[in-house]
Amino acid sequence: MKVCVAMAALLALSVAIGLSTSAMAIGCLSGGVAGAVAGHMAHHGVLGAIGGCIAGHEYHKHQEREAAQDRGAYVDQRDQRKGPRDQE
Numbered sequence: 001m002k003v004c005v006a007m008a009a010l011l012a013l014s015v016a017i018g019l020s021t022s023a024m025a026i027g028c029l030s031g032g033v034a035g036a037v038a039g040h041m042a043h044h045g046v047l048g049a050i051g052g053c054i055a056g057h058e059y060h061k062h063q064e065r066e067a068a069q070d071r072g073a074y075v076d077q078r079d080q081r082k083g084p085r086d087q088e
Helices: 002-017 023-041 045-081
Strands: none
Touching: 023 045
């Protein structure tokens, strides 16, 4: 229970100081909180928080990479549809 409270306090503090705006911190904090809760159930809260941080960071990087590819595909498709009148 102490780890859950500590992770929640860390999350609230990081939001207050602006740490959560970084893409790296978002995945780590959300994964760390989830990992701490899951680890707490198995009596390994700190280990769960560390593993959750790593997994959350990698998952967030994967989501950002897919979103960037989708934006790039949209821009390419949009540019192909432009006719001679649309180009400036």
